[in-house]
Amino acid sequence: MNEQYDIVIIGAGPAGMAAAKLCGSTGASTLLLDEQSGPGGQIYRGIENPAIVDPNILGSDYYKGTELAEGLRQASIDYRPGAKVWQVSSDNATDKEVSFSEGGIVHIVSAKRIIIATGAQERPFPLPGWTLSGVMNAGAAQILLKTSAIAAENAVFIGSGPLLYLIVRQYLLAGVPIKAVIDTNPLSNYLRAAPYLINGLSEYKTLVKGQRWIKEIKKSGVPFINGVKELRLSGSESVESVEYTTGGEWNKLDTDNVFLHQGVVPSVNLTMSMRCTHKWCNTQLCWCVVTDAWCETDIAGVFVAGDGATIVGAIAAEHLGTIAALGALHQLGLLDEVGRDSQAESHRKVLLKGFGFRKFLDRLFQPPRQFRIPKYGDTVVCRCEEVTAGKIREIIKLGCTNPNQMKAFSRCGMGPCQGRFCGLTVSEMISQELELPVQKVGYYRIRRPVKPVLLGELGRFKIKELEPVKIGDHCGEILK
Amino acid sequence: MFKAIDDKGIKALVSIKVDGNSYDVTGGETVASAMLQLGFNNLRNTPVKGKARSAFCMMGVCFDCLVVVDGLSDQQACMTAVQEGMDIKRQKGSAELFSLSDISREVIK
Numbered sequence: 356m357n358e359q360y361d362i363v364i365i366g367a368g369p370a371g372m373a374a375a376k377l378c379g380s381t382g383a384s385t386l387l388l389d390e391q392s393g394p395g396g397q398i399y400r401g402i403e404n405p406a407i408v409d410p411n412i413l414g415s416d417y418y419k420g421t422e423l424a425e426g427l428r429q430a431s432i433d434y435r436p437g438a439k440v441w442q443v444s445s446d447n448a449t450d451k452e453v454s455f456s457e458g459g460i461v462h463i464v465s466a467k468r469i470i471i472a473t474g475a476q477e478r479p480f481p482l483p484g485w486t487l488s489g490v491m492n493a494g495a496a497q498i499l500l501k502t503s504a505i506a507a508e509n510a511v512f513i514g515s516g517p518l519l520y521l522i523v524r525q526y527l528l529a530g531v532p533i534k535a536v537i538d539t540n541p542l543s544n545y546l547r548a549a550p551y552l553i554n555g556l557s558e559y560k561t562l563v564k565g566q567r568w569i570k571e572i573k574k575s576g577v578p579f580i581n582g583v584k585e586l587r588l589s590g591s592e593s594v595e596s597v598e599y600t601t602g603g604e605w606n607k608l609d610t611d612n613v614f615l616h617q618g619v620v621p622s623v624n625l626t627m628s629m630r631c632t633h634k635w636c637n638t639q640l641c642w643c644v645v646t647d648a649w650c651e652t653d654i655a656g657v658f659v660a661g662d663g664a665t666i667v668g669a670i671a672a673e674h675l676g677t678i679a680a681l682g683a684l685h686q687l688g689l690l691d692e693v694g695r696d697s698q699a700e701s702h703r704k705v706l707l708k709g710f711g712f713r714k715f716l717d718r719l720f721q722p723p724r725q726f727r728i729p730k731y732g733d734t735v736v737c738r739c740e741e742v743t744a745g746k747i748r749e750i751i752k753l754g755c756t757n758p759n760q761m762k763a764f765s766r767c768g769m770g771p772c773q774g775r776f777c778g779l780t781v782s783e784m785i786s787q788e789l790e791l792p793v794q795k796v797g798y799y800r801i802r803r804p805v806k807p808v809l810l811g812e813l814g815r816f817k818i819k820e821l822e823p824v825k826i827g828d829h830c831g832e833i834l835k
Numbered sequence: 836m837f838k839a840i841d842d843k844g845i846k847a848l849v850s851i852k853v854d855g856n857s858y859d860v861t862g863g864e865t866v867a868s869a870m871l872q873l874g875f876n877n878l879r880n881t882p883v884k885g886k887a888r889s890a891f892c893m894m895g896v897c898f899d900c901l902v903v904v905d906g907l908s909d910q911q912a913c914m915t916a917v918q919e920g921m922d923i924k925r926q927k928g929s930a931e932l933f934s935l936s937d938i939s940r941e942v943i944k
């Protein structure tokens with residue numbers, strides 16, 4: 356590893372892997388960092404070492420990642436898994452500094468260009484009882500399936516969106532009994548999305564596939580419950596039951612495991628900490644990074660590609676990773692304008708088709724308000740500091756107008772997750788109570804480091820003389 | 836409880852300790868996935884209200900899986916791979932503060 360790179364890429368999901376492959380092929384000195392133990396990102400997590408033997412369970416979309424990971428292993432770049440990036444300083448216009456911890460040692464490298472491809476996280480689902488043990492994100496259940504080949508029997512899946520149906524289907528294919536699927540998608544979403552169906556038709560194959568999944572789930576005999584207005588999870592320490600209303604009546608299901616999911620949102624803590632401009636998206640209902648046609652942010656030389664900027668899905672993330680790399684390489688003088696534009700053309704065509712479909716999807720699966728903004732005062736909003744919706748409303752009534760004041764008054768967002776699981780809820784709650792646009796309400800002022808650094812790590816601080824990591828070493832690491 | 840969906844083949848086992856008891860778990864697992872398979876429902880208690888918590892996101896963003904690993908508190912169980920001889924404790928309340936000797940030991944290393 357050098358002290359200085361032309362390009363540092365953060366995140367080895369589809370966006371980061373595509374960017375790295377292209378950068379490596381042009382001779383740009385490139386460093387790719389990811390905190391996971393291998394490449395793949397979220398969709399292709401564990402792709403080099405699938406824990407599941409039967410390839411039908413995760414499906415062919417998962418194994419598409421193999422080619423990307425192989426491309427990455429062959430690229431002439433430095434790839435460092437297990438590297439947790441906690442700070443990027445872009446104060447200096449020409450060279451940016453990236454700080455990360457790896458195996459308990461802190462490293463700092465400088466980069467002429469930065470491509471952030473840190474992806475998405477699942478949206479908060481602040482239900483009464485969502486902090487109980489045994490309640491997890493559905494994506495977490497999928498991670499356990501992908502990397503450990505383990506599953507929980509008789510779980511209740513709650514929420515909506517393609518990823519939820521995908522995971523339920525993967526559970527079914529793995530032969531794991533499911534207690535029930537509670538679909539929270541309101542009927543009104545179908546009406547809202549209908550005018551965009553024409554855009555959706557560009558990807559009719561995906562549309563048909565989604566329909567098939569839902570049909571398969573329904574046909575499997577697993578209870579599929581629609582039209583749910585209210586939800587409550589109960590138990591003393593661990594979850595014991597799910598209660599829900601349909602048609603005004605409360606029903607109850609006993610279970611030890613609940614998997615929640617209502618879509619994914621960009622992981623914006625790093626870009627927020629750098630003060631890149633973000634905009635509230637009224638359709639996706641989350642903060643998105645403002646970027647230009649080459650994925651460059653308003654901080655010159657800082658690019659953001661993939662689901663870390665706006666939710667686009669894995670295929671688009673890959674194409675955007677390439678486009679960001681083309682933009683960065685051109686700025687470094689490694690690619691002329693004609694070359695850049697002509698290479699980008701085919702990628703833009705695919706993106707254009709995909710974006711039409713995305714417009715339709717975003718509306719079809721927009722999570723309803725009652726599951727984004729808690730109704731009852733005793734529902735926990737900030738999981739870390741255990742601040743309830745009631746407390747937050749009380750502070751708004753006292754005159755609090757923005758999330759930073761909320762933090763100061765309630766400690767909401769001050770815990771180790773740095774607002775990742777309460778920030779969206781708090782901004783939306785203030786917006787609702789004060790009848791202000793969310794954009795105006797704003798978000799927490801995110802501070803560095805964006806991931807905790809231990810005192811001990813700072814003690815073991817290295818800038819130079821690092822052991823080069825050989826390709827192939829990491830597989831050994833994983834198997835250890 | 837989380838259980839294996841198929842025969843994982845022959846994989847090396849590593850031995851770890853959780854709250855003082857020894858267990859053999861599959862190598863390559865994270866502390867969180869190993870503990871879930873061992874049937875630990877709770878990984879820690881919260882500092883504010885002492886409530887039980889377990890892994891929630893499994894991808895390093897929620898910080899609900901904090902445990903004490905080899906004496907170091909606030910370690911994310913979902914992001915830490917099990918190692919032979921690892922000594923894991925469920926975290927009660929807030930992180931234990933480093934003693935001064937711990938810090939100097941770390942710096943000298």
Ligand SMILES: Cc1cc2nc3c(=O)[nH]c(=O)nc-3n(C[C@H](O)[C@@H](O)[C@H](O)COP(=O)(O)OP(=O)(O)OC[C@H]3O[C@@H](n4cnc5c(N)ncnc54)[C@H](O)[C@@H]3O)c2cc1C
Pocket residue numbers: 365366367368369370371388389390391395396397398399438439440441472473474475476477494495497498518521619625660661662663667668669670672673806894
């Ligand atoms: C839990 C989960 C499961 C998902 N599963 C699927 C699926 O099965 N199918 C599907 O179509 N979509 C899935 N998605 C949606 C996902 O967002 C994909 O669209 C796709 O993975 C996005 O690609 P990306 O390259 O933008 O980011 P990602 O694939 O998310 O990759 C981002 C990478 O950045 C790394 N990273 C983040 N922050 C840091 C940091 N500070 N330091 C170092 N590394 C960092 C992460 O470890 C990760 O590897 C999932 C999303 C989530 C959250």
Ligand code: FES
Pocket residue numbers: 889890891892893894895896897898899900911912913914
């Ligand atoms: S389970 Fe969320 S950080 Fe570990």
